[in-house]
Amino acid sequence: MTLDTLRQICRALPGVTEDIKWGADLAFSVGGRMFCVAGLEPPHPTAFKCTPEEFGELVERPGLVPAPYLARAMWAQEAGLGEALDRRELERLLKTSYELVRAKLPKSTRDALRGTRTTRARPNPRRRESRPAIRRAR
Secondary structure, eight states, X not given: OOHHHHHHHHHTSTTEEEEEETTTEEEEEETTEEEXXXXXXXXXXXXXXXXXXXXXXXXXXXXXXXXXXXXXXXXXXXXXXXXXXXXXXXXXXXXXXXXXXXXXXXXXXHHHHHTOOOOOOOOOTTSOOOOOOOOOOO
């Protein structure tokens, strides 16, 4: 697997941006928050957020470790891109990571990412019904 494949998988998700962080890491973000980070130098260690259940299972497998500095937030790291995870499994894990990070974004940001931001007037329960104005005859 290559970095181009990883980019293709991540960029297919709505609202994803990518940038270089810390001088040597390619970071994929949604709403300004990272969901995947990959080293630019081979073997391209790749880290991503996962559910607590998946985290426990993944770090028990060879080639996968708790991500340095991010393990307490349930991030796992593959030592080398494509070494421990096949494309289908990595794609599923990256989509899960994306959804976990996206779910924590403010609702307005999530709606904007969907492109269907709707503002709906909500009725104010304290507001009285407006009455028609009564005109006084002069």
